[in-house]
Amino acid sequence: MLTGAGESPTYPIIRKIGFADLKDAAAKGIDDFWVMPTHAIFLAIIYPLVGLVVTCMILRYDVMPLLFPLVAGFALIGPFAAIGLYELSRQRENGVDVSWKHAFRGLRCRSLVDIAALGMGLMIVFLIWLTTAEWLYQSLFGHRSPESIGQFLSEIFTTSEGWILIIAGNGIGFLFAVLVLTISVVSFPLLLDRDVGAMVAMHTSIRAVLRNPLMMAAWGLFVAVTLVIGSLPFFFGLAVVLPVLAHSTWHLYRKVVEPEPQGRGTGTARSWNRT
Numbered sequence: 001m002l003t004g005a006g007e008s009p010t011y012p013i014i015r016k017i018g019f020a021d022l023k024d025a026a027a028k029g030i031d032d033f034w035v036m037p038t039h040a041i042f043l044a045i046i047y048p049l050v051g052l053v054v055t056c057m058i059l060r061y062d063v064m065p066l067l068f069p070l071v072a073g074f075a076l077i078g079p080f081a082a083i084g085l086y087e088l089s090r091q092r093e094n095g096v097d098v099s100w101k102h103a104f105r106g107l108r109c110r111s112l113v114d115i116a117a118l119g120m121g122l123m124i125v126f127l128i129w130l131t132t133a134e135w136l137y138q139s140l141f142g143h144r145s146p147e148s149i150g151q152f153l154s155e156i157f158t159t160s161e162g163w164i165l166i167i168a169g170n171g172i173g174f175l176f177a178v179l180v181l182t183i184s185v186v187s188f189p190l191l192l193d194r195d196v197g198a199m200v201a202m203h204t205s206i207r208a209v210l211r212n213p214l215m216m217a218a219w220g221l222f223v224a225v226t227l228v229i230g231s232l233p234f235f236f237g238l239a240v241v242l243p244v245l246a247h248s249t250w251h252l253y254r255k256v257v258e259p260e261p262q263g264r265g266t267g268t269a270r271s272w273n274r275t
């Protein structure tokens with residue numbers, strides 16, 4: 001399964017896109033959210049709740065240095081967590097009367113193993129990011145924990161070590177974000193839409209980024225900015241931002257990847273979900 005449905009997998013054709021396509025993908029994502037707000041919030045509300053729980057745990061156990069890396073790290077696992085929302089957009093695109101139950105139809109597709117494998121890969125990247133962030137902080141400030149939030153913020157913004165942490169941490173985080181964007185920007189929607197393997201999906205995603213480097217950089221910036229906005233205050237905005245981004249990503253996939261020729265017979269996931 002990881003290498004594709006057949007011995008010689010067919011690689012999708014990648015299109016060249018422009019800023020108008022990014023704008024249209026975002027507009028269609030917003031439209032999906034307005035049409036299906038209850039369903040999207042039902043799925044996405046877990047994100048702000050998890051964010052609040054994680055924050056409380058961090059404050060209780062005096063591991064405040066990991067707060068920002070944890071929040072930022074949500075973007076690394078977001079493409080996998082948005083599978084249900086991709087399915088809602090796909091069903092609406094096919095003219096199906098969408099309900100929240102449709103969000104889980106994608107979990108029955110034959111690409112489930114590949115989706116899970118790629119999702120596990122993103123989780124590993126997320127854990128490596130947290131480990132790296134913790135190592136960076138401890139290399140600058142040692143193993144002691146700040147006594148209060150005020151002391152922590154003071155150490156970060158008023159010391160040379162703090163500014164090194166800010167610059168180096170954001171630089172390293174940027175590299176992790178580029179990696180995840182490159183391998184996942186269209187891979188999960190592709191796996192949901194067609195019966196291809198994880199390797200083909202990742203290869204297609206990489207090709208999409210290489211063919212549209214400027215547009216994908218702009219998309220990544222759009223995602224980063226909206227996630228920051230959605231995190232304020234106390235992550236509640238993520239209940240809107242996350243579903244909008246997920247729906248928009250599905251439409252970006254449609255813009256970037258050429259539709260499958262009719263009668264090809266590789267769209268197993270598509271026919272699987274009709275039942």
